[in-house]
Amino acid sequence: MNYIFKKENRTEASLNNFNAEHIRWMKFILRQSKKVGEIELPISAVILDERGRCIGRGSNKRNVNSDPLGHAELIALRQASFMKNDWRFNECSLITILEPCTMCASALIQARMGRVIYGALDEKRGGLGGSIDLSKHKSSHHKMEVIGGILEKECRSEIKLWFKKLRNQI
Amino acid sequence: MNYIFKKENRTEASLNNFNAEHIRWMKFILRQSKKVGEIELPISAVILDERGRCIGRGSNKRNVNSDPLGHAELIALRQASFMKNDWRFNECSLITILEPCTMCASALIQARMGRVIYGALDEKRGGLGGSIDLSKHKSSHHKMEVIGGILEKECRSEIKLWFKKLRNQI
Numbered sequence: 001m002n003y004i005f006k007k008e009n010r011t012e013a014s015l016n017n018f019n020a021e022h023i024r025w026m027k028f029i030l031r032q033s034k035k036v037g038e039i040e041l042p043i044s045a046v047i048l049d050e051r052g053r054c055i056g057r058g059s060n061k062r063n064v065n066s067d068p069l070g071h072a073e074l075i076a077l078r079q080a081s082f083m084k085n086d087w088r089f090n091e092c093s094l095i096t097i098l099e100p101c102t103m104c105a106s107a108l109i110q111a112r113m114g115r116v117i118y119g120a121l122d123e124k125r126g127g128l129g130g131s132i133d134l135s136k137h138k139s140s141h142h143k144m145e146v147i148g149g150i151l152e153k154e155c156r157s158e159i160k161l162w163f164k165k166l167r168n169q170i
Numbered sequence: 171m172n173y174i175f176k177k178e179n180r181t182e183a184s185l186n187n188f189n190a191e192h193i194r195w196m197k198f199i200l201r202q203s204k205k206v207g208e209i210e211l212p213i214s215a216v217i218l219d220e221r222g223r224c225i226g227r228g229s230n231k232r233n234v235n236s237d238p239l240g241h242a243e244l245i246a247l248r249q250a251s252f253m254k255n256d257w258r259f260n261e262c263s264l265i266t267i268l269e270p271c272t273m274c275a276s277a278l279i280q281a282r283m284g285r286v287i288y289g290a291l292d293e294k295r296g297g298l299g300g301s302i303d304l305s306k307h308k309s310s311h312h313k314m315e316v317i318g319g320i321l322e323k324e325c326r327s328e329i330k331l332w333f334k335k336l337r338n339q340i
Contacts, residue, residue, distance in 0.1 A: 068247055068257040068281035069239065077238055087238040102309050103276035106297070110273050111238035124309065127276070131309035139272050139294065139301035 021052055022117055025095050026151050029057075030119075030158060033097055036060055037162045045072040045096035047080040047089070055092070056080025072096060073104035077111055089113045097155040099148060102127035105134045108144070115145040119155025191222055192287055195265050196321050199227075200289075200328060203267055206230055207332045215242040215266035217250040217259070225262070226250025242266060243274035247281055259283045267325040269318060272297035275304045278314070285315040289325025 025046055033042035036059040047056040058075025061067060073096055081087050093115040094108060100118065105127025108116055122130040128146050135144055195216055203212035206229040217226040228245025231237060243266055251257050263285040264278060270288065275297025278286055292300040298316050305314055 062257055066255050066257050067251050068259075069244060069251075069277060070257070071280075074239060081237050081239075085236050087232055087236050087240070089238075101276065101280070102304060102307075103273060103280050106271065106273035106276055107239060110241075110271070125311070127309070132307060134272060137272075137302060139297070141295070 022093070022095060023150065025054075026097070026117070026119060026155075029095060029097055030151065030154055032057075032059060033158055037158070040064060042158055042162050043072045043096065043098050045076045045094060047076050048093045048095070049084075050091035055083040069103075071101065071104050073100050074107055077107060081111070087111060093117060097151075098122055098159060099126035099128055099130045101125045102132065102134060109135060109140050109142050112142045113144050115147065117147045117150055119149070119151050120159060121148055121152070192263070192265060193320065195224075196267070196287070196289060196325075199265060199267055200321070200324055202227075202229060203328055207328070209234060212328055212332050213242045213266065213268050215246045215264060217246050218263045218265070219254075220261035225253040239273075241271065241274050243270050244277055247277060251281070257281060263287060267321075268292055268329060269296035269298055269300045271295045272302065272304060279305060279310050279312050282312045283314050285317070287317045287320055289319070289321050290329060291318055291322070 025048065029044040029046055032044040036042050036044060040060040040063055043060040045058050046054050049055045056076040056079035058072040058079065060070065060072050061075060062070035073094060076094065080089065089111045091114050094113055095117045097119040099120065099122040100108060100116065102125065116128060125131055127134045129148060134140055135146055199214040199216055202214040206212050206214060210230040210233055213230040215228050216224050219225045226246040226249035228242045228249065230240065230242050231245060232240035243264060246264065250259065259281045261284050264283055265287045267289040269290065269292040270278060270286065272295065286298060295301055297304045299318060304310055305316055
């Protein structure tokens with residue numbers, strides 16, 4: 001499977017800000033999330049390098065792997081750091097469907113992530129503005145670009161649907 | 171090497187609060203940290219189960235493994251979740267020499283850690299009171315016992331010494 005969309009668009013200039021390619025990636029992880037969502041909360045994430053290539057991807061695996069660090073963002077981060085052989089991601093972007101929790105937000109700050117793009121806001125647990133904005137807190141040594149609310153309606157309904165199914169099962 | 175100290179002391183009652191066994195573990199990880207400190211910031215951590223047995227331990231490996239998640243607490247957490255085959259740690263304790271950063275603090279909250287014991291306070295990056303107390307923030311869904319300042323002098327001097335050595339090398 002080819003994880004690179006439209007090669008001709010992948011110039012550094014076009015990636016300086018949020019663009020159509022990010023929307024395409026967001027739609028991709030929304031499709032991925034539908035598969036995850038049968039057993040876990042349907043969250044997926046991808047990390048793109050400075051040329052827009054996917055260097056890491058992950059889906060929520062906390063219950064499946066019995067892993068407290070099994071959030072989509074952290075799994076993608078671990079894969080990407082293996083690909084890059086570096087723990088710094090200044091030129092990279094992370095895309096996910098739900099605002100990262102405080103753990104994932106802090107991990108992204110630790111990893112010096114350049115840009116974080118998310119779909120739905122998480123008012124209860126969100127660590128990038130929903131409940132607390134750790135990227136702007138004094139404990140943060142790295143300022144990153146945060147873009148929220150991309151395809152918010154689709155992302156939110158995906159998660160809501162999952163919870164509705166769960167309630168019906170019980 | 172036997173990681174269990176004084177079997178006769180390991181009753182649930184004796185572990186309800188901080189005790190002498192924790193001091194012994196703190197001294198153990200301080201010794202471990204000296205070895206780590208040659209290449210990385212000298213931080214080590216252990217996780218004890220409800221009977222006081224060590225089920226996970228880790229040392230800072232961020233630079234060695236090029237891993238943004240390579241903090242001592244997270245490495246110990248990953249090992250312990252593998253041992254327990256569970257992501258919940260309500261009956262467990264984590265002991266570390268420096269106050270966990272916001273990433274590790276949030277990860278410990280996510281893992282429902284029962285008790286966190288640390289040595290030195292981290293006023294710049296600490297996530298359990300030093301810079302921000304995430305365990306008491308509204309985004310936290312789990313309240314845990316946090317005990318700080320154990321062998322603080324020794325822990326602080328260990329870290330200060332490492333930074334002094336680093337400055338002399340440059």
